[in-house]
Amino acid sequence: MYLKKPYVLFVGDIEDDLAAKVAHGIADWRPNDCVGQIRLPECKATLELPELTIESAIEKGAKTLVVGVANRGGGISQTWYETLIMAASHGLDIASGLHQLLSTVPNLSIVAEKNDVLLYEARIPNPPFPIANAKPRSGRRLLTVGTDCSAGKMYTALAIEKAMLARDLSVDFRATGQTGILINGNGVPIDAVVADFMSGAIEELCPANDSKHWDIIEGQGSLFHPSFAGVSLGLLHGAQATDLILCHEPTRVHMRGLPDFSLPSIEKCIAANLSAAKLVNPDVRFAGIALNTVALNNQDTMKIINELSQEFGLITFDPLKHEMNDLIDFLLSG
Amino acid sequence: MYLKKPYVLFVGDIEDDLAAKVAHGIADWRPNDCVGQIRLPECKATLELPELTIESAIEKGAKTLVVGVANRGGGISQTWYETLIMAASHGLDIASGLHQLLSTVPNLSIVAEKNDVLLYEARIPNPPFPIANAKPRSGRRLLTVGTDCSAGKMYTALAIEKAMLARDLSVDFRATGQTGILINGNGVPIDAVVADFMSGAIEELCPANDSKHWDIIEGQGSLFHPSFAGVSLGLLHGAQATDLILCHEPTRVHMRGLPDFSLPSIEKCIAANLSAAKLVNPDVRFAGIALNTVALNNQDTMKIINELSQEFGLITFDPLKHEMNDLIDFLLSG
Numbered sequence: 001m002y003l004k005k006p007y008v009l010f011v012g013d014i015e016d017d018l019a020a021k022v023a024h025g026i027a028d029w030r031p032n033d034c035v036g037q038i039r040l041p042e043c044k045a046t047l048e049l050p051e052l053t054i055e056s057a058i059e060k061g062a063k064t065l066v067v068g069v070a071n072r073g074g075g076i077s078q079t080w081y082e083t084l085i086m087a088a089s090h091g092l093d094i095a096s097g098l099h100q101l102l103s104t105v106p107n108l109s110i111v112a113e114k115n116d117v118l119l120y121e122a123r124i125p126n127p128p129f130p131i132a133n134a135k136p137r138s139g140r141r142l143l144t145v146g147t148d149c150s151a152g153k154m155y156t157a158l159a160i161e162k163a164m165l166a167r168d169l170s171v172d173f174r175a176t177g178q179t180g181i182l183i184n185g186n187g188v189p190i191d192a193v194v195a196d197f198m199s200g201a202i203e204e205l206c207p208a209n210d211s212k213h214w215d216i217i218e219g220q221g222s223l224f225h226p227s228f229a230g231v232s233l234g235l236l237h238g239a240q241a242t243d244l245i246l247c248h249e250p251t252r253v254h255m256r257g258l259p260d261f262s263l264p265s266i267e268k269c270i271a272a273n274l275s276a277a278k279l280v281n282p283d284v285r286f287a288g289i290a291l292n293t294v295a296l297n298n299q300d301t302m303k304i305i306n307e308l309s310q311e312f313g314l315i316t317f318d319p320l321k322h323e324m325n326d327l328i329d330f331l332l333s334g
Numbered sequence: 335m336y337l338k339k340p341y342v343l344f345v346g347d348i349e350d351d352l353a354a355k356v357a358h359g360i361a362d363w364r365p366n367d368c369v370g371q372i373r374l375p376e377c378k379a380t381l382e383l384p385e386l387t388i389e390s391a392i393e394k395g396a397k398t399l400v401v402g403v404a405n406r407g408g409g410i411s412q413t414w415y416e417t418l419i420m421a422a423s424h425g426l427d428i429a430s431g432l433h434q435l436l437s438t439v440p441n442l443s444i445v446a447e448k449n450d451v452l453l454y455e456a457r458i459p460n461p462p463f464p465i466a467n468a469k470p471r472s473g474r475r476l477l478t479v480g481t482d483c484s485a486g487k488m489y490t491a492l493a494i495e496k497a498m499l500a501r502d503l504s505v506d507f508r509a510t511g512q513t514g515i516l517i518n519g520n521g522v523p524i525d526a527v528v529a530d531f532m533s534g535a536i537e538e539l540c541p542a543n544d545s546k547h548w549d550i551i552e553g554q555g556s557l558f559h560p561s562f563a564g565v566s567l568g569l570l571h572g573a574q575a576t577d578l579i580l581c582h583e584p585t586r587v588h589m590r591g592l593p594d595f596s597l598p599s600i601e602k603c604i605a606a607n608l609s610a611a612k613l614v615n616p617d618v619r620f621a622g623i624a625l626n627t628v629a630l631n632n633q634d635t636m637k638i639i640n641e642l643s644q645e646f647g648l649i650t651f652d653p654l655k656h657e658m659n660d661l662i663d664f665l666l667s668g
Contacts (some may be wrong), residue, residue, distance in 0.1 A: 133593060134560035191530040195565045198529050223567075226468035226614050230568025231529045239562045260470060272609070280560050 003185035004063035013042035022043035023068025035060040059232030067096040074099025097122035121179040132199030139209030143241040144219040149256040152292035153219040159319035202238025224264040227252040243287040288315040337345035337519035338397035354379035357402025381660040401430040408433025429511030431456035453524040456512040466533030473543030477575040478553040483590040485581040486626035493653035505548040535574025558598040577621040622649040
């Protein structure tokens with residue numbers, strides 16, 4: 001199931017652009033899917049999109065209002081209720097990745113049902129999922145894996161999809177987290193799937209395809225993050241990747257949320273992912289290292305890129321700073 | 335939460351002893367917890383327990399009726415309804431690990447509520463569970479891991495618990511699957527937990543304890559079973575094991591349910607489990623290899639035990655055939 005497009009992005013009255021992470025993600029990666037934004041008067045987020053109302057959004061063709069907010073706590077502010085009710089009563093589907101469910105907004109479910117409107121919760125999977133069968137599948141599947149959580153796996157996958165689309169390749173981004181799902185309009189929130197079905201849900205997300213088709217799959221967590229490694233492994237086995245990209249944030253001093261856990265070495269992380277991935281595809285390979293160098297200056301960025309590319313013989317890049325033709329050429333050569 | 339003991343075991347009208355797996359498990363491992371069995375006239379299962387009715391079971395002190403059946407499809411036969419309703423109306427809690435829920439039996443929920451009776455579904459976890467924090471915990475924790483699913487992980491754990499109890503050690507079996515949960519009267523059905531909380535649920539199941547206390551944790555699946563390896567890894571990280579036992583069925587020709595997947599070598603399986611377990615406890619070690627030799631004669635059993643114990647320098651045994659004093663001595667020495 002895909003969300004109906006185009007979207008209008010709702011950012012409420014949030015205090016800064018960080019809280020508008022989802023809206024910025026959609027505006028960055030799917031600009032043609034957005035007719036504009038709806039902001040409440042107090043809003044401090046600054047998206048470069050036309051300012052709309054529910055009525056003008058519908059006039060411009062909007063089919064879904066996406067709550068573009070990822071705030072602390074994941075709550076739905078009471079100040080948003082009026083806009084959400086109005087969207088539903090005007091026939092707009094509503095999509096949200098917040099922790100608090102849309103169905104908890106007073107009357108919203110009733111208004112939605114009356115107007116045949118979908119309330120889409122990006123955090124809630126849609127079972128049933130199959131148990132993974134691990135049968136070999138045709139098609140190319142690239143999975144982004146990480147040394148840690150929040151190392152750039154979603155952005156790297158989206159950037160590779162964009163670079164492949166620019167070369168007219170047959171490609172789909174496959175989302176596995178709520179932000180990616182809202183950007184893409186579909187996907188599986190893998191961390192919310194019942195444990196037994198993790199790999200099966202991913203097999204269903206990226207099924208057998210034409211031999212020249214690329215699925216670019218958003219990874220989650222890290223095999224070295226002790227809170228979430230089981231999810232990362234279930235995803236890795238379900239993906240049956242042909243190609244892996246390692247995502248790494250070079251200034252990170254410890255595993256996210258765990259001050260006593262240091263990051264694995266790049267070498268160890270590559271070896272562990274390759275070993276686990278070979279269980280379902282003996283021919284899988286690493287195609288590159290994607291660095292999140294937002295905290296580095298240009299000189300330090302080039303230094304670490306030179307070091308890592310020499311040490312591992314892999315194309316090393318920052319997907320937000322560098323063009324990726326070398327990587328795409330390498331992927332196509334495999 | 336523990337089920338109220340003692341139990342009366344209900345085996346309905348099942349066709350053979352294989353379908354009475356849960357009842358046999360309870361009768362084998364918790365004989366003092368069973369006042370007897372209730373069978374319908376057509377029943378072909380043969381438990382060596384007193385034949386009771388609901389009334390006589392209650393007279394003998396029964397507090398919970400456990401559905402001791404693990405049949406194909408996991409259904410509740412209509413022929414059982416009368417007994418289940420009568421149990422609830424007489425104030426017996428009812429516990430089941432079947433796929434079909436007790437709440438689907440007509441009127442059973444109503445009768446249970448009226449009589450303040452618990453309907454316990456061993457397949458359904460009881461959230462909320464925490465996200466794993468991987469903080470070092472005191473106490474000893476032994477986890478059984480496997481080359482494959484159904485390789486004897488539950489029986490090995492129960493046999494080690496029994497051998498430790500015989501030596502007056504402080505020990506708890508920690509169940510992670512529905513049969514183990516019904517045998518033990520509590521536990522977490524880890525394959526049914528939401529992916530993000532797998533390791534956290536296990537941390538909660540076997541918390542920090544006295545330095546001489548042993549938790550013997552039932553493993554699930556295998557790091558080499560592509561359908562379920564993510565569950566096995568989540569369990570492994572949550573367990574923060576001090577000691578591991580590898581469980582193996584030497585006549586198995588392929589991974590359970592996957593004819594195209596051969597079993598990993600013992601060497602590879604030990605290395606992968608050790609490497610992953612060290613993430614949360616660098617001092618973890620393998621303490622032994624538990625073989626399920628039910629399909630081997632005595633000569634072949636001794637041959638493979640000699641071979642493996644020499645090759646890996648680990649105590650190698652069949653927990654159902656051999657006494658385990660050497661293993662317990664080794665565990666206590668660590």
